[in-house]
Amino acid sequence: MSGIYLHIPFCKQACSYCDFYFVTQTSEREHFVQRLVDDIKSYKNTRFVEEKVNSIYFGGGTPSLLAPAQVEQVLDALNEVFDVASRETTLEMNPDDVTSSFLADIKSLGIDRASMGVQSFDPELLQFMNRAHNSEEARQCLELLSQSDFDTFTVDLIYGNPNQSVKQLKKDVKTLLSFAPPHISAYSLTIEPKTRLGKQVELGRIAPPEDDKVAEHFDIINQLFSSEGIERYEVSNYSVPGKEAIHNSSYWEHENYLGFGPGAHSFWWEDAAERWENEQDLRKYLRGEDHPQKEKLALEQLAEERLMMGLRTRKGVAFEEMESRYNYIFGDRQHAYLKRLVKEQKAMVDDRIILTDKGIKIADAIILDLVTLQ
Ligand code: SF4
Known part of the structure; x- marks a missing residue:
């Protein structure tokens, strides 16, 4: 069984901690979708289409910057080329893009799992992370989700911010739990060198979070989630029983997956195992000029x-x-x-x-x- 990952590389603004591949120039979205569709269609009649597709994941970047009609074009291309028997089709979204009609439209297309990039409800922390949404939008998107037809959704939360107090963390977790999320991905903030936070650490303007503090936050999160029946099943992933993510598990268990879009990774193990990463270059991707090097894995x-x-x-x-x-x-x-x-x-x-x-x-x-x- 294989998974498909689609990297939608557009963001409204750069979050201060982010080292994913993205561009803030969003005008090429339509062109990108056409190229993505062509890219998917180029897999017709190849050995990669022989396996059933078990999960589809729209990640990024910010997939919710696509219009539902664009999501539909991508899904149509996947259905045309692959044997799609997806048990889970996820789309990442940012709170400031979510409206009830957006949710209804993508649900009707077959997206059955919403992944909401909330990260925090705290105005100061959202500002520190340079998120595009505010505290009110963080709550609102979860309210809209709970009123929508989505049976399952996941919410991203970031803890271990350098300036985050235990009180702030508990407040964030309690607010999140009040929406009864079936699944949560909780990440400790990591400071990567090429990000805005990385530069600030380098210049001595902020201190990275201390290990003890991060460990304390981890314990608090575990305990508060667990008290609501949401258990950790991976370092950063928690769910109520039966709502564990299918797509992520395929990475951990070395199942085959294909990645489309700039910066996306693929892994395929038939006789030999191979991995490749598309070049992190939207221009080249749009021109069809990216040629990833395949790495053979012993x-x-x-x-x-x-x-x-x-x-x-x-x-x-x-x-x-x-x-x-x-x-x-x-x-x-x-x-x-x-x-x-x-x-x-x-x-x-x-x-x-x-x-x-x-x-x-x-x-x-x-x-x-x-x-x-x-
Ligand atoms: S929205 Fe996501 S991908 Fe875009 S900059 Fe922020 S964290 Fe990175």
Whole structure:
């Protein structure tokens, strides 16, 4: 089963923390959609269309800057070329674009999951992150969603802002929970070098958030979500039972996916495994001149990736899967390390390895140790 990702690279303005590929010049939207449709159609009769499409994800950038008619053109092209049996079709949207008619229109086209980029309800934090929406719009979009026909939706929340107090965080979480979201993606703010925040840190104007503070925020979030029956199933993803995202899981489980649009990634594993990233260049994409380099992935590299992604999830990673799919057998030193993690209550180990709440907070360090002990 495969997933399809569509990168819609337009944004109204640059959020201060964002290092995704996007452009703030939005006048090329129509041209882009035509090119995207042609790009999708160029896959006709290729080996990539033999697998059923399990999930479709409009990400970005800001997909809600497209008109419903443009979304429809893209979906029509996908249906024409691929065997679409999508169990989940998601469209990311920003609060300031959402109206009840927009929601009704895209729902009628087959978008069955809305992903709302709220990030915070706090005016100061929204301004700090240079989001295009205000606090009122953040609430309003969730009200509109709850009155709409969408059965499921997800909301993005950012925590661990350098200036964010625990009081502000709790207020944000409580406001969010009052809308009973079936799914939440909660990310700790990471400061990337090429972003506006990265530059401010470099100039000494702001200090990056402290690890202790981020860990405290993580605990608060876990506890407040859990008290409403919303459980973490991956480091940054939480849901009520049965509402886990299908599309994201396909990345973690090395299922095949194709990415369309500038900067989109693809992964395909038939006999050999390959990955490629479209060039982050809208101009070239519009001219059909981007030629991504395919990278062949060795089994060992895939095994390490699977450990990295799988150990961030609540399902963890099964020894049997590592052996049969990746020919990866844990050595004595790794088993000894795992025993220590169990003793320290950082992991549970039987036929699979699952990191506990204590372990997940230092998942990156644990995974690195585990991989280097091989
Ligand atoms: S709207 Fe999303 S993609 Fe666009 S700049 Fe902000 S965070 Fe980045």
